[in-house]
Amino acid sequence: MAGRGFELPGISRDCQVLQKIKDIGLSQSCRVPALEGLLSLREGSGVIGFLTNYIETSDDLGDLISLFNKVVTIPISRREKWGGQIKYIVEQLHGQGVIWGDASPRNVLIDIDDNAWLVDFGGGYNIDPKLMDTMEGDMEGLRAVYEFLKV
Template identity: 40%
Template sequence: MNTDESQAGWDYRLVEVYSGRGDGVTVTIICNGKRIIVDFLPTESLDGTIEGPLIARYGAAILDEDVDEIDAAQQEIDDLIYTAGKRIFARLAPPLATGSQLGNLHSLLYPETISFRFATIDGKAELLKQDCDSYLEHTHPPLFQINNDLGLPKFSSDSIHVLEEIQGEGAITRVLVDGLERCCKSGEPFYWEAVAREADCLWKIARSKHALSIRVPKLTGLVTSADNGQTIGILEEYIPTDLKDLCTLRDVDTATINISRKKWASQIREMVHLMHEIGVVWGGGKPRNVLIHKDTDDAWLIDFGGSWTDGWVDEDLRETREGDEQAVGRIFDFLGV
């Protein structure tokens, strides 16, 4: 979206479009550090409204799994919201001072939230402010249990400084904790189960006889909510790398790294084998989840949140040893070894 405000330093991003069956469409936007929720609610008649046909169009695209139509509808939704709300957003969520976009983790995970309902009034698109308590009830996690036999220190979310957003709205971040760079995993409700699985896998590896042979990030701490002290995430060792991950090999002069490909492939296969010996399934096998340490040129495995990725693990093999083995084989093919 090309806007005057974006050129003036605005941070305006559509981050989620959700549609339930017959429930309309709910859009989440981040605007200058604040979360804006816009509901497109179904109407009794599609006639004479802007939102009615758009809700129907988006719902049909979702049912048909028409990616191009979904993208087009989302773009139209985004444009409508911005056009109707730009003056409101300028007042309620003004641009932040230069360099202040990233603050502490708590403000990133739980930004001030403003909710609107999109409505057609006298043929014009309007955003009507509404109560957002029902939304906020679902933004904090259920009881989140992490095995802390390792005696990990706990850090409040408002004491953790965010250096970089790696994924999602705080799902994965590079942070500074007590002067040390760490990787933090926390975030929105859909991600909490994955965080718990990752913590469990890393804990099992750390307590195993193969702890020194399986190169995975070490757990270094737990993140607690500044609101209630509840555990909401984990801190891990941050792995320094010149290559972001194996996928970025295509952007590197292959002549300089071809000699390492066989070593990396062998290391990945051996580490997955050792993990299976101690009952740990990677569940995230793909090149993007392999980092190459910039100091040692060794492969490290990351992302133990589970699930599967099309093209690397078949869905019916998700979170199984067979799925890991399939992923390793395909990584070998990717590396050309």
């Protein structure tokens, strides 16, 4: 896909990672978006975006970052559940050689069934830019998510 007109590295990386996740079947077994298609302005004009399946979130809580300054109002059992789900998904990804690349509370959605989903595979870093797009960077980000959740 890299040669299909992607100009923004984040979008290109996001699509490549989502394609890999789809190819190895993780989008069937983990709560990560499933790549559904690519968008272009017209045939042969290059890719400008992508489509994934819709993750329906609750009205009061869409992503973890929406809990900023009020995370302690959520029962610890829910926060521990989400933390465990996030860790499990990261472990499944790493087991297949896939890097999340932007582990952050803003990239964790909570669906209407109160389950955590990992989104945004476009790359980035949390604390140490030398760890960008590495498993170590994901683990650093996971620690930051745990600190955010206070678990």
